[in-house]
Amino acid sequence: xxxxxxxxxxxxxxxxxxxRVASASVDKIVPDATLTELGIDSLMxxxxxxxxEDKTGITVPxxxxxxxxxxxxxxxxKDIRSQQATK
Amino acid sequence: MKKRRVAITGLGLINPYGEGDVEDFFARIMRGESAVRxxxxxxxxxxxxxxxxxxxxxxxxxxxxxxxxxxxxxxxHFAVASALSAWxxxxxxxxxxxxxxxxxxxxxxxxxxxxxxxxxxLYFENKEKVSPLSxxxxxxxxxxxxxxxxxxxxxxxxxxxxACASSSVAIGEAFRRIRxxxxxxxxxxxxxxxxxYGVIRAWQAMRVLSEGDATTAYRACRPxxxxxxxxxxxxxxxxxxxxDWEHALARNARIYAEIAGYGNTCDRTHIARPDSGxxxxxxxxxxxxxxxxxxxxxxxxAHDTSTVEGDAIEIQxxxxxxxxxxxxxxxxxxxxxHGHSLGAASAIEALITTLALYHQAIPPTANVTEIGxxxxxxxxxxxxxRSNVPVRAALSNxxxxxxxxxxxxxxxxxxx
Numbered sequence: 001x002x003x004x005x006x007x008x009x010x011x012x013x014x015x016x017x018x019x020r021v022a023s024a025s026v027d028k029i030v031p032d033a034t035l036t037e038l039g040i041d042s043l044m045x046x047x048x049x050x051x052x053e054d055k056t057g058i059t060v061p062x063x064x065x066x067x068x069x070x071x072x073x074x075x076x077x078k079d080i081r082s083q084q085a086t087k
Numbered sequence: 088m089k090k091r092r093v094a095i096t097g098l099g100l101i102n103p104y105g106e107g108d109v110e111d112f113f114a115r116i117m118r119g120e121s122a123v124r125x126x127x128x129x130x131x132x133x134x135x136x137x138x139x140x141x142x143x144x145x146x147x148x149x150x151x152x153x154x155x156x157x158x159x160x161x162x163x164h165f166a167v168a169s170a171l172s173a174w175x176x177x178x179x180x181x182x183x184x185x186x187x188x189x190x191x192x193x194x195x196x197x198x199x200x201x202x203x204x205x206x207x208x209l210y211f212e213n214k215e216k217v218s219p220l221s222x223x224x225x226x227x228x229x230x231x232x233x234x235x236x237x238x239x240x241x242x243x244x245x246x247x248x249x250a251c252a253s254s255s256v257a258i259g260e261a262f263r264r265i266r267x268x269x270x271x272x273x274x275x276x277x278x279x280x281x282x283x284y285g286v287i288r289a290w291q292a293m294r295v296l297s298e299g300d301a302t303t304a305y306r307a308c309r310p311x312x313x314x315x316x317x318x319x320x321x322x323x324x325x326x327x328x329x330x331d332w333e334h335a336l337a338r339n340a341r342i343y344a345e346i347a348g349y350g351n352t353c354d355r356t357h358i359a360r361p362d363s364g365x366x367x368x369x370x371x372x373x374x375x376x377x378x379x380x381x382x383x384x385x386x387x388x389a390h391d392t393s394t395v396e397g398d399a400i401e402i403q404x405x406x407x408x409x410x411x412x413x414x415x416x417x418x419x420x421x422x423x424x425h426g427h428s429l430g431a432a433s434a435i436e437a438l439i440t441t442l443a444l445y446h447q448a449i450p451p452t453a454n455v456t457e458i459g460x461x462x463x464x465x466x467x468x469x470x471x472x473r474s475n476v477p478v479r480a481a482l483s484n485x486x487x488x489x490x491x492x493x494x495x496x497x498x499x500x501x502x503x
Binding site (some may be wrong): 008018019021022043046047082 | 152153154155157172216218219220223
């Protein structure tokens with residue numbers, strides 16, 4: 001069963017994208033969706049990461065690899081969250 | 088080689104009076120209605136209220152949709168919204184995908200709101216980072232690029248930053264490209280969003296802004312008046328579709344008027360103080376370029392902003408070029424109503440001049456009951472416009488800081 005933080009991160013991504021990508025209806029923003037098919041470019045991904053940092057207080061390293069899917073992005077955020085929790 | 092003629096076939100603007108279209112805007116201008124109001128600036132570190140023209144009713148999210156609106160500064164909101172409106176007015180296909188169509192846009196300071204917001208974030212909120220979109224929101228050419236993307240315009244995509252003459256330079260340079268055959272159609276105009284605390288304080292420091300309160304703000308801008316006391320800042324945007332005359336006829340487009348000539352000079356004397364010699368050369372250059380005789384000009388939309396020095400110098404420039412005809416030459420300064428939107432102003436004034444020719448009507452200078460002695464010598468149209476009068480040809484003057492002068496000459500369809 002997904003952790004609350006995972007659900008919150010997905011909701012944050014959905015909420016962010018619905019105001020920025022015309023074709024990204026919430027039901028399309030699922031873990032299997034690729035960032036390309038959702039119309040997320042590299043600038044938008046940085047905006048999304050900044051939004052995540054502002055909302056959670058967690059710092060995302062600038063050298064994280066570019067994710068291909070929403071699921072990969074969620075996993076990256078989950079890993080960063082757990083790494084910073086253990087520090 | 089025979090030069091091509093250039094037709095104006097589409098008009099659009101951010102109406103400072105509210106939701107109405109360009110005809111509603113022009114009707115209000117003809118009635119001498121001022122859009123100036125006493126505004127209290129929001130999000131300012133100290134209280135700041137002054138006479139301004141703010142397009143407060145304009146909702147970019149509603150007009151453009153959230154994805155597009157969130158990817159742009161306010162000056163680009165004005166640009167794309169007015170461009171879409173002009174495009175629709177012209178009857179062209181929604182997305183053209185044409186490489187012989189282009190954009191030529193004017194703005195004085197582009198995304199200055201984005202820059203100011205970034206400074207607030209860094210210096211006052213003590214954050215380490217700004218929006219990753221800061222550069223692409225703030226850059227002056229972002230408005231033109233967004234217009235090109237929205238309308239599918241693959242030809243030249245040009246931005247002119249020439250202070251208060253930005254839009255007339257943008258229109259004039261596009262006019263030349265069409266006339267010479269480099270392109271067939273250009274979306275032209277300008278936009279400005281200068282109503283931020285930092286920008287207004289900078290203008291106040293120059294001591295050129297008109298003062299006022301809630302009861303007097305409506306009449307704050309009084310060009311040519313004996314008691315004129317400074318300009319009134321405004322935000323906004325206006326767009327025109329201009330195209331090769333034969334191209335317009337072939338698609339059975341409505342032609343509002345013809346752009347007939349363009350004059351562009353530099354005073355080469357002072358960074359802020361205007362020079363009558365440079366202005367007169369620009370007016371004469373526009374007349375020569377158009378082939379129009381001074382006696383054929385029935386109306387001049389003046390640049391005058393309501394400053395003590397600038398207004399008198401422009402009248403002197405007009406008298407220098409027109410000689411005895413100046414006394415019969417109808418002149419008005421419509422900034423008395425729509426304010427001074429800096430890089431967007433000359434696009435709004437080009438639109439007004441176009442409609443003056445289309446409707447054979449001359450708009451007024453509002454708020455003036457007594458002409459200053461130093462501004463006498465032309466036929467001032469005051470308080471209310473004149474309807475049903477012959478307007479064969481007209482000029483729109485734009486004289487900018489930096490000593491940059493741009494004058495556009497227009498000819499009515501009926502007289503061409």
